[in-house]
Each structure stands twice: as C-alpha cells, then as structure tokens.
Amino acid sequence: MWWRVSRGGKLWAEMKGKKNRAAFRKLVEKGDVHGVLAYSGDEAVGWCSFGPRRSHARLETVRALRRDWSQGTWSILCFYIPPPWRRRGVARRLLEEATTRAFQFGACEVEGYPVTAKDRTGSMPAAFAWTGVPTLFKAAGYRELPEQEGHRRVFVKSAKLSKTAKRSASKSNRRSGASQKEPRTK
Numbered sequence: 001m002w003w004r005v006s007r008g009g010k011l012w013a014e015m016k017g018k019k020n021r022a023a024f025r026k027l028v029e030k031g032d033v034h035g036v037l038a039y040s041g042d043e044a045v046g047w048c049s050f051g052p053r054r055s056h057a058r059l060e061t062v063r064a065l066r067r068d069w070s071q072g073t074w075s076i077l078c079f080y081i082p083p084p085w086r087r088r089g090v091a092r093r094l095l096e097e098a099t100t101r102a103f104q105f106g107a108c109e110v111e112g113y114p115v116t117a118k119d120r121t122g123s124m125p126a127a128f129a130w131t132g133v134p135t136l137f138k139a140a141g142y143r144e145l146p147e148q149e150g151h152r153r154v155f156v157k158s159a160k161l162s163k164t165a166k167r168s169a170s171k172s173n174r175r176s177g178a179s180q181k182e183p184r185t186k
Contacts (some may be wrong), residue, residue: 074111076113
C-alpha cells in the first residue's frame with residue numbers, strides 16, 4: 001500500500017494497521033491489485049507486486065522517481081521472499097512472471113526501481129532491497145535509463161522485443177526448466 005498513498009509522514013502513519021488492510025481488501029475485491037506468488041510445493045516462497053504506474057500515486061510525489069511515462073507504463077513495485085528462500089532464484093522467477101503478465105495486460109513498458117548498496121561491498125540487508133537490485137533487472141533484460149542527479153535508478157523493459165531476443169529468451173527458459181527444488185510462480 002505504500003506506493004498507493006500519495007504522501008508519507010502523517011498520511012502514511014494514519015493509514016497503517018486496520019485502515020490499510022481494509023483499503024487494500026477493497027482494491028483486491030475490485031480487481032485493482034496485481035501480484036504473482038512463487039511456490040515450492042504448497043508453500044508460498046515469494047511474492048511480487050506490480051501494476052499500472054498510474055495506480056500508484058506515490059510514484060509521482062516522490063521526486064526521485066518522477067519521469068516521463070505513458071498510460072501503458074507498468075511498474076514492478078516490491079518483492080517479499082522469506083529468508084530461507086533468498087539467493088535461490090525466486091526473485092528472478094517472480095520478476096520474469098510479473099513482467100510477462102504486465103505485457104499480457106497491455107503494458108507497453110515495465111519499469112523497476114532497484115536499490116543500490118551504498119558501501120563498497122555491494123551488499124545490503126534484504127529488508128532494504130524490497131524493490132529489487134540492479135543485477136536482477138539487468139539479467140531480466142531491463143535497460144537502465146540515464147541517471148539524473150537526485151533521482152533513483154530506473155530500469156525499463158519495452159514490450160517491443162526483436163524476434164532474435166524472443167527466440168533467445170525462449171531457449172534460455174527451456175534450458176533453465178523448473179526442477180522440483182526450483183520455485184514455480186502462479
């Protein structure tokens with residue numbers, strides 16, 4: 001819900017708890033929420049939220065994320081993967097599936113807002129990587145937009161893939177095939 005609330009501070013504080021859950025339930029019941037889940041057997045092992053950029057007011061009020069976009073722009077908003085399932089390819093599968101679904105729903109481009117580690121090691125606590133990391137988006141074929149001072153990094157994938165790129169992605173997916181230990185998405 002953080003992305004759907006136009007401002008932080010007092011407004012966000014007022015939305016927490018029951019009020020937030022009730023508002024989110026209404027959105028779900030109206031069909032205004034998009035997400036994908038990853039499973040291992042019957043166990044949910046990850047989640048990714050995505051949707052039309054226009055449905056997430058915060059994206060326009062956060063100066064660091066403002067950019068020119070069209071009505072066909074969709075956003076990858078956040079990931080949640082329980083600790084035992086991190087660094088096992090779950091986020092990659094979720095991003096691939098969310099991107100595919102966004103294009104199926106009519107997106108002309110899908111964007112993400114990964115965070116970058118501020119120290120030299122390149123690592124960061126998982127709690128701060130809830131919007132993904134740049135290597136995740138790069139591996140999924142997203143391109144980084146030119147950086148603007150004071151803005152976060154934005155990665156975009158266009159629906160217009162060349163036939164060669166589509167064939168290459170298809171071959172890659174066949175080679176990586178799902179195993180019993182690899183999560184599946186719904």
